[in-house]
Amino acid sequence: MTVPNTGRSTQLDRVDRLILAHLVDHGRSSLSDLAEAVNASPSSAQRRLRRLEADGVIRGYRAVLDPAAIDRALVVHLSVVLVDHTAETVDRFERWIVDLDGVVSCHHVTGDVDYLLRIDVADVHALDVLLRRTLAQIPGVARFTTMVATSGLVDRYTAM
Structure with missing residues (x-):
């Protein structure tokens, strides 16, 4: 990140x-x-x-892809709570998430949850597979909550 x-x-x-x-x-x-x-x-x-x-103000240039064209039309936000905040738990979680297919962004946040992720997947079935076979298997995750986007109002940096 x-x-x-x-x-x-x-x-x-x-x-x-x-x-x-x-x-x-x-x-x-x-x-x-x-x-x-x-x-x-x-x-x-x-x-x-x-x-x-x-000066690094502009960090790069990239292509903005059409999510539907690359089978990533379902936008999902996940809040993740870890079992504890030890360096080992945090490091393990972050190592898993960095390479997780579909992750658009991951932020360590303040408040009642530890991380907020945006993951783009093909459909509800792909989301189910991701949740059951991947996120639920990451050691140190106490719980996560999914929020499926039903429409997008503003998304200046990742989609058109």
Whole structure:
């Protein structure tokens, strides 16, 4: 899991934030389109873009896939509670989850649960298999709760 750099020294001004907002929705924009969208010259936009990449503000670019086209149309959120919080239990759980097929995101959270996951699967049968044959078998998991998404309102970073 990627941990945010909270000690980042990069100062983002209005134009930097406009560049980032534009790239979230238009990651394959040409430099001239990006410059026009943020009302900057192409050379200025390019310098800023390179700085944002070099500073790690922009961590990469990726293709956004159609979940139905790759048999991942069912979006499931899971809350997971561990039996304890020892280093061994936490490490074991995290090692299992990192390579689990279908995991889109996993966050260690505060509150009544320990982890919140988003897993995309083909259908209810695939979810059942995942829950019974995988998650229920992970040592150290006390319980988990599934929440199946019935529609998506906003999903800026993983789906279109």
